[in-house]
Amino acid sequence: MAERRGSEGVRSGNLAAVLRLVHLHGPSSRARLTALTGLNRSTVAALAAELVDLGLVEERAPEETNRVGRPSPVLAAHPGVLAVAVNPEVDAVTLAAVGLGGQVVVRERVETSTLVTPAETAELTRAAVERWQAGPLVETHLVGVGLAVPGLVRASDGLVRYAPHLEWRDAPVRALVEEATGLPAAVGNDASLGAVAEHRFGAGRGVDDLVYLNGGASGIGGGLVVAGHPVAGAHGYAGEFGQNRPGIAATADRRAGPETGAAVLEDEVSRARLLDAVGLRSADEPTLAEAIATATDPAVPAEVDRQRRVLATALANAVNVLDPSVVVLGGFLATLAAPDLAGLRDAVAEQAMTGVADDLELRVAALGEDRLMIGAAEAAFADLLADPLRLA
The missing domain is CATH 1.10.10.10 (Winged helix-like DNA-binding domain superfamily/Winged helix DNA-binding domain)
Structure with a gap:
């Protein structure tokens, strides 16, 4: 431009x-x-x-x-100005149309039995756009597509360098979506976009310094807001909390790599482990939360408690380094935290440096399952919000 x-x-x-x-x-x-x-x-x-x-x-x-x-x-x-939001995951692709102001107008979840490819993601997006424009969005203006991808996305050109759980490497998904839909596209890390959404419209609204951690089917990612501004890092890869090694003190709490204790956070604090504990193959977050809350097998609360202990250590490390005033937890991390948010906050404070966690707040993401859709839409709206005359 x-x-x-x-x-x-x-x-x-x-x-x-x-x-x-x-x-x-x-x-x-x-x-x-x-x-x-x-x-x-x-x-x-x-x-x-x-x-x-x-x-x-x-x-x-x-x-x-x-x-x-x-x-x-x-x-x-204007309610007719919309962006398309897309979140490919290991078990489903979620698509939505989101208006200015963060209002989700249409939302669909397409479950998949195999890992979705970049080309299939583009085709699903094209099909949704055509279907919506012939139906509920017939008299609307779509300004672009935002994709929230669980992996490393290069800030300079939106290339997905590596999305391990999707098995994408150097995937030009932006170009594929633009070719398929005829709309401009923007790509970002899913958790980083979730942080933007929660900062602008959700639990982090009005907070200048926050850490956001998102737990999804592909693991754990995060986003940072410092002095009111999202922090992407030199190449756009900041916030990969799931790849940190939390240093689990109790050997009994280790599940992956118990001999060496070398597992990363998302190996130990895992949505897949929670699903396995409650006997589900897949589920959205409300269904998972309900299954945990109603479980009668004592192994379920035991697994939840184990994951909370490991998560507390990881959060204490983040708090020590970044000194946020608020930590926002989304996805299955919110499911883990919500039943006793104060208890988790105390466990973090016990492991943080003296003084750093004195005024720390832990909050559950306020936007629920819409957080990634709204974050992806923010990426699609970015050029318009910077220069409204681009529509002239």
Whole structure:
């Protein structure tokens, strides 16, 4: 995208500022947008009108108030502006259409009996887009596709360098999806995108320094927000908490590599082990949580307790290094944590350095199973939010 200069650049930047505020904060009055942007009222009115003309927002009647004077019109994201979100996993591909503001409009889960390939992912995306545009999304505008992939995604070009559980290596999934759908695509690590979603719309909203850990069928990944900004690392690979070695103190707690204690976190804290304990081959997170809660076999709570102990050690290591104010847990990690969040927090604090965990909060991801869909959509919306004139 060519850089805009002079007055056009200022105009584009101001449009982006207003659109981003509506995107992140929901329907907002012109008066509120004026206060938040620091622009004058006439400028905000002109920007609002232009965003309406672009089809990105709609203007609604002002809410009734007891204040003296004429109430200010309200700007809201246009419900017809959507991004497609895709999350390929080892047991299913989840697809959704997500609107500005993080609203999931359509969602599908396609279960797979074999590992999905990059080409199959592109074809599933194409088929969903065609089906939706002929049905529930017939009068909408799709701005792009965001893919949340459980693996190492190179930031410079979206190439999936390695997704071990999917057995993808140097997979050009972005190019395949763009060719299949005709839409621009963006690719990111699933947990990193989940961190963005929870920071902007969920349990990490308003938190400047947080660690997010996501547990899925492909293992454990994470994301970092430092001083209010997502941290990707030099190549986009930051947040691979699942590959850390937690240093399990009790030999009895080790399951993978018990002789050497060399297993990484996701070998020991594992969704597959939980499914095996409750006797399920596959399940979504609500089903898994229900199976754990209703289990009568004492081996189930024993496995949950073991995984919580190992997870506490891993979280203490992260807290010691990064000093976050909040740790957000998503996926099956939320299932592990939710029944006794305070107990897990205390176990982390016991292993962290003195003072570091004094004010630490552990929170369960607020967006549930939508977190990766919303995060993937944020990647697809990024160019539009940076420059709304790209639709002109």
